[in-house]
Amino acid sequence: MTVAHTTVLKLLGKQVSFICSTKIGSDVYSSHHCGTVTSIVFNLTGEPQISVDDGDYYSFSDLIEFEVL
Numbered sequence: 001m002t003v004a005h006t007t008v009l010k011l012l013g014k015q016v017s018f019i020c021s022t023k024i025g026s027d028v029y030s031s032h033h034c035g036t037v038t039s040i041v042f043n044l045t046g047e048p049q050i051s052v053d054d055g056d057y058y059s060f061s062d063l064i065e066f067e068v069l
Contacts, residue, residue: 008048008060011037015069016050020058033058034069 017034039051049057 008040011050012040013037017069018066019064020062021064022062
């Protein structure tokens, strides 16, 4: 886990682009996001979350086509 968290910490302040996939019931919704990583949250569950441009938080496992610009 240390390696994954170290990698996530390196994203702080970087420009990123990704698609977030969310499942609600039997439906899957996707939305494209890009901007600067302004916050990182580490939970006791071990699933890090990032915030882009001080907006919503996204679980790293929900991100598709993630890239640093």
